[in-house]
Amino acid sequence: MIDSHHHLWRYSSDEYGWIPPGSPLAQDQLLPELAAATAAAGVSGTVVVQARQVIGESDWLLSLADQTPLIQGVIGWVPLIDEGIGKELERLSPHPKLKGVRHVLQEELDEYFLRDDFHRGLALLPSFGLRYDLLNFQRTAIDRRNSKFLPGEPTRPGHGFDMLAETAAALTGDIGRRQGAFDCQH
Numbered sequence: 001m002i003d004s005h006h007h008l009w010r011y012s013s014d015e016y017g018w019i020p021p022g023s024p025l026a027q028d029q030l031l032p033e034l035a036a037a038t039a040a041a042g043v044s045g046t047v048v049v050q051a052r053q054v055i056g057e058s059d060w061l062l063s064l065a066d067q068t069p070l071i072q073g074v075i076g077w078v079p080l081i082d083e084g085i086g087k088e089l090e091r092l093s094p095h096p097k098l099k100g101v102r103h104v105l106q107e108e109l110d111e112y113f114l115r116d117d118f119h120r121g122l123a124l125l126p127s128f129g130l131r132y133d134l135l136n137f138q139r140t141a142i143d144r145r146n147s148k149f150l151p152g153e154p155t156r157p158g159h160g161f162d163m164l165a166e167t168a169a170a171l172t173g174d175i176g177r178r179q180g181a182f183d184c185q186h
Contacts, residue, residue: 007051047073073099080121093128102133
């Protein structure tokens with residue numbers, strides 16, 4: 001069995017401000033914790049996903065992946081809107097465990113997804129053999145029906161823009177039927 005989405009971190013409230021203080025997540029989640037959790041669950045491989053939007057996160061996750069065969073894939077982060085994104089992709093993409101990247105769109109204004117520079121960065125990914133892992137709120141899902149994305153997390157309700165759960169499920173299902181799109185999170 002493969003765990004298709006998990007995070008690793010050396011917990012710091014400054015670097016992981018989205019984790020509520022005192023929650024079970026507010027502690028280190030490193031290779032020893034991963035090994036124990038996967039052994040207990042009968043998991044033979046994992047895909048680790050970035051939890052911070054800094055290029056150092058991708059480098060760190062790839063270095064952890066080099067330390068264990070348990071991590072079979074990495075979804076990192078790169079600055080897709082940066083003019084020099086091609087150089088970062090050229091540097092990172094040769095790593096055999098880098099499978100894709102994501103940007104947490106739920107933290108951005110809706111217009112972020114429409115930016116030309118964002119789409120320029122997205123357009124480069126296939127030439128490097130990478131996918132984009134889509135993470136967003138329901139309010140932005142409806143405009144993405146005709147896009148080619150790897151839906152990495154269930155579309156989340158948010159901030160007063162709730163849609164019917166059936167509509168979100170239908171949209172995710174439509175994306176999931178596309179060739180090359182996989183969503184193992186339910």
